[in-house]
Amino acid sequence: MFYKGKNSIQMNHFFKVITLVCLLFSSLLTFGNPPNDDKFVVVLDAGHGGKDPGKVSHGYNEKDIALKIVLAIGKELEKDPKIKVVYTRKTDVFVELVERGRIANKANANLFVSVHCNAHTSSASGTETYVLGLHGNKKNFEVAKAENEVIFLEDNYETNYAGFDINAPEATINITIGQEENLSQSIEIAKMIQDKFTNTLKRKNRGVKQAAFVVLHQTIMPSVLIETGFITNTEERNFLKSTSGQSKISHAIVEAIYGYKTIIDENTGNVLISPHVPVTPVVATPEETLNTSNNAIIFKVQIASSSRDLPLKPENFNGLKTISQEKAGTIYRYFYGATNSYDRAKVLLKEAKKSSYNDAYIVAFRNGTKISVTEAIKSASN
Ligand SMILES: [Zn+2]
Incomplete structure (x- = not known):
């Protein structure tokens, strides 16, 4: 129809349609990954699962406690339409560490939160939150090594984690520049989680630590791994296995996530630092005197x-x-x-x-x- 006669308007129209189709197609390609509708995407990762029980003490498995805490965190966050929750597992299944990272990266997540329990002697107690890094000391190395050992249950661990020797205390992991940039954000949320555990729940604070966790190495967004307590310690095990303990722990983590989200929102533009708001030009004044008195x-x-x-x-x-x-x-x-x-x-x-x-x-x-x-x-x- 378009070629009938000498109607150049029709030809014009034909090319316009073709151009439009091309544009549509290319934009579909560009936006292959959904932009999450500006939602804040949190990936919740319950440690272990399936054939990997994690730590076991007095009949309680780390994998079950971690999953219950994660599901409770998710239930609370899902009520917020501005937050999208993605789980690496919602049931008792085995998920490889590399796959957990893939899930988070594919979801364009803003934050990755991995939940675990610690185990040591019966006297050890307290909570600690890890960010990716080289093992700061032998204790951190032991914790990371225990959590990393799960890769030996995976089929292709030699290929999936090539060059990552989990038995080397001086882990030679290659931390990418992007991951290093994420570190300060990871430390930010880790601190908030520890503060909530300590100030609100009065749990013993073992602090924010760095170690070479394989699972944290797989992700490309701010990421933390929480050791919610020792299931080898009677008091902490009783707390962690109870519904009220799990709900307190999960609520503290939710509050920390909100605290972190507030800081991110403040700095990503829409609220305070919008690029559309003209900035009053201020001439650099090197002689500007900085008030450093109390409360300034x-x-x-x-x-x-x-x-x-x-x-x-x-x-x-x-x-x-x-x-x-x-x-x-x-x-x-x-x-x-x-x-x-x-x-x-x-x-x-x-x-x-x-x-x-x-x-x-x-x-x-x-x-x-x-x-x-x-x-x-x-x-x-x-
Ligand atoms: Zn674990």
Whole structure:
């Protein structure tokens, strides 16, 4: 029909339709992965399962306790339409560590939370949350080794985890730059989880730690592995196996996830640092005097985190001056600038981004302690 006669309008129309179809097709290709409708995607990973019971003590299996806690976390989070929950397992099945990572990566997750229980002598107690890293010490190595041993139950572990010697205390894992960037976020959520366990549940705090967990090595988003307590300790086992204990633990984790999500929301734009809101140009004022008295709010721009202790010279930071550093665990965080003004902080953020720190974000401190930017703005304007 289109070729009948000399109607160039019809021909034009034909090409328009073809172009449209091509455009549609290419956009389908581009957006092959659903963008999750701007939801905050949490992957919940119940440790072990199926033929791998995890630790066993007095007839209780780690795999069962971990699953119950995970399902309770998921049940609470699923009530929130802004959150999407993805599980690596919802039943008593065996899932390879590499597959757990694949599930999280495929889901474009914002956060990966793996739930486990510890085991040692009957006197050992307390909770600890791990982020990926080299084993800080022998104790961390022992915990990671025990959790990593599950790979020997997998069929293709030699190929799946090539080069990862789980028996080597000085694990030679290759932590990618992306994973290193995720570390500061992982430490952030790990700290929040430990704080909730300690302050709200009054559990003994063994702290935020780093070790080479195979499962954390598979994911490309901020990821933590929680040891919720020792099933070898009578008091902790009784707590972990009880419905009320599981519900308290899961609720504490949910609250920590919300605390973390708030910080992420503040820094990813829609709320406070929207790129559409014009930033008032502020001329750099090096003579700006920083109020460091008690309760003064100080904003900085976090530009990077690294396991390396870099000298604070401009040449190490794409030419940026006034860099400061903070050590958290074995990770160094690097900040650009320091100001009492949120408006000025937004300008500093722009400067950092111009210097290729595209993932930089604003952080706030009071009395040297990190607080949420929302809280800081409220306090600063009071
Ligand atoms: Zn485990």
